[in-house]
Amino acid sequence: MKEKLYINGEWVEAEQYAELFSPYSQEKIAEIPQASDGQVDAAIDAAYATREAMANLTAYEKAEILEKLVVLFKENRMRAAQIISLESSKPLKFALGEVDRTIETYKFAAEEAKRIHGEMIPLDAAKNGANRLAYTVREPIGVIAAITPFNFPMNLVAHKIGPAIAVGNPVVLKPASQTPLSAFFLAELLEQAGLPKGALNVVTGSGRKVGDRLVTSDKVSMVTFTGSPEVGIGIRNKAGLKRVALELGSNAGVIIDDGVDLDKIVPKCVVGAFSNQGQVCISLQRIYVHENLVEAFTAKFKEATEKLVLGDPLDEKTDISALISRKEQDRAKAWIDEAVEADVQLVTGGTIENDLLLPTVLVGVAPHLKVSCQEVFAPIVSINAIQSVEEGITAINDSRYGLQAGIFTNDIATAMHASKKLHVGGVLINDIPTYRVDQMPYGGVKESGNSREGLKYTIEEMTEMKLVIWNQE
Incomplete structure (x- = not known):
């Protein structure tokens, strides 16, 4: 099976491919495209060009896309679990559990899409605040670069893609090299669910090549990464002023x-x-x-x-x-x-x-x-x-x-x-x-990370807060 990159709503061949083997049987299960620099840039450009279309989706429309995705995952539950087991050697009983959690995660994302709101600020509590009305709104941060691990190739991806769609952020997803099939499967389902072209792009290849290009791009507003502390610290050091959410290791x-x-x-x-x-x-x-x-x-x-x-x-x-x-x-x-x-x-x-x-x-x-x-x-x-x-x-x-x-x-x-x-x-x-x-706030301290996952909490990190003040005099 020869896979293709998913860029701007199109399935695109690469110049180079890498063989993917089952960790259990060592049998070849697929050929995985290795994105060129130009293809990574094209994925970023596609996401960047989709920012306005995504931001203009209503809460109802974003929730509806996510609800359709939930239905599609339910219809393809066994197929999804078999993909996880095949590429990662996760026992099927646990892979099925992961798919069920993935369904819940996207369901939570659909529900949270309708709850994104700001608050009123009582400016008249200040001496110089009389006759002013103030409120905050939360707006999409922009292009999200999502770099995900092999151990939960569907649910940990869902923790990045779900809230991004709920907010209205386009995404470039770089899945782990051993578990790209789950990401391609997700792209198929989101295409069926009606996600706008360019809102999700899947590029595969080495972390050093693809990941670095995503992390350093001026068109990427946020990097969300799950993996080792060593790689996470390297990402933060290269990312400049863009927001970086890190979920790292532990010895619980x-x-x-x-x-x-x-x-x-x-x-x-x-x-x-x-x-x-x-x-x-x-x-x-x-x-x-x-x-x-x-x-x-x-x-x-x-x-x-x-x-x-x-x-x-x-x-x-x-x-x-x-x-x-x-x-x-x-x-x-x-x-x-x-x-x-x-x-x-x-x-x-x-x-x-x-x-x-x-x-x-x-x-x-x-x-x-x-x-x-x-x-x-x-x-x-x-x-x-x-x-x-x-x-x-x-x-x-x-x-x-x-x-x-x-x-x-x-x-x-x-x-x-x-x-x-x-x-x-x-x-x-x-x-x-x-x-x-x-839905719980999940994350750590010290070298275990600097952020919290859980749909509501990720949404807060994937938005910018804007303050609006009306002078009524």
């Missing part, structure tokens, strides 16, 4: 207090650690368990982990499949080996069988080891004993990341204390930090 932790029900907690933690092979920004990576429970927790966690089904992502029974690339698999295995060499206890996993990295549980992990202090993005989880919740809070905060964290406790005071002291963007009480629904 959870604290398990004494006295809680482990039978309820362990299944949640296993899902949080190993969903999508641990390739989730808020994947549960560090577990801090009260010393009175750590032995029982570890035994139950090991037992549940070893029941997970490994195999073909297109099989609905599969829980864990291949990492996104052999390179990532080798990197993750090297991090495990480093930990074992440092006398960390390997409870289960740690090996590669049938080209799949087994879900791995480590106990007694020093904070300086890569599996603890860096973002592991693989099916690897660390368990450490703590003497108190305060010790767990200190351990979680001892990180350059701060996206989400969780605590399981029966004590209200302890929960409130943790919610205040954990230095993260979101605190989950009696839940795993991997929990997310798509």
Whole structure:
């Protein structure tokens, strides 16, 4: 299958193509166009020329396009999930869950399109404000460059495209190199939904080439990026004065207090650690368990982990499949080996069988080891004993990341204390930090990012506030 770029409402061939292989089977699944500099510029120009048409759409018209998209995704639910599984090796059960969340995200975007408004400002509260009427309005910021990751190739794209359409901003989308098929599929559906030509453009190619051209273009008003801190910081440094929204990495932790029900907690933690092979920004990576429970927790966690089904992502029974690339698999295995060499206890996993990295549980992990202090993005989880919740809070905060964290406790005071002291963007009480629904304000502190996703909150970042003052004298 030879794909084409999507520029100004037309499907365009490229001069060069790259082969796309399944991470699981290593079979060739498509040929992906590599956009030239001129084609990236053409996509930017198309979006730029569509600004007025998009800005002139009424709230009703924008919501209607998004509602039609929701219907189309519902009609193509299985096809969408199979595309995700094929190109990313996300097990089908989780791919279907992603499609369902994608549908919700665009539904929320349709609803928020009708709620974009400003406020009245009481100027007469000031000494010199008499006889003046003031109000604010929110206007589209302009062309959005959206650079998206492989791990949620439909829903994380939806978190950028949905609010952009709701506002009336045209977009140039650069999807991850391993998961472009989801982006092309979205373009097909939005074409059917009646989105104006040029309002969405999809260009594929290397991040260094395509991404840099988008980030440095004077016609782009905002860059929204989800990915690694290193790339995100580079984007911010190159972007000049344009707005930059960054959703970056994490090594999410959870604290398990004494006295809680482990039978309820362990299944949640296993899902949080190993969903999508641990390739989730808020994947549960560090577990801090009260010393009175750590032995029982570890035994139950090991037992549940070893029941997970490994195999073909297109099989609905599969829980864990291949990492996104052999390179990532080798990197993750090297991090495990480093930990074992440092006398960390390997409870289960740690090996590669049938080209799949087994879900791995480590106990007694020093904070300086890569599996603890860096973002592991693989099916690897660390368990450490703590003497108190305060010790767990200190351990979680001892990180350059701060996206989400969780605590399981029966004590209200302890929960409130943790919610205040954990230095993260979101605190989950009696839940795993991997929990997310798509209308909540999602984002982090420190090297986990500088913005909040969640439709209402993204819309605020994708608009400019304008103040209007009428002198009535």
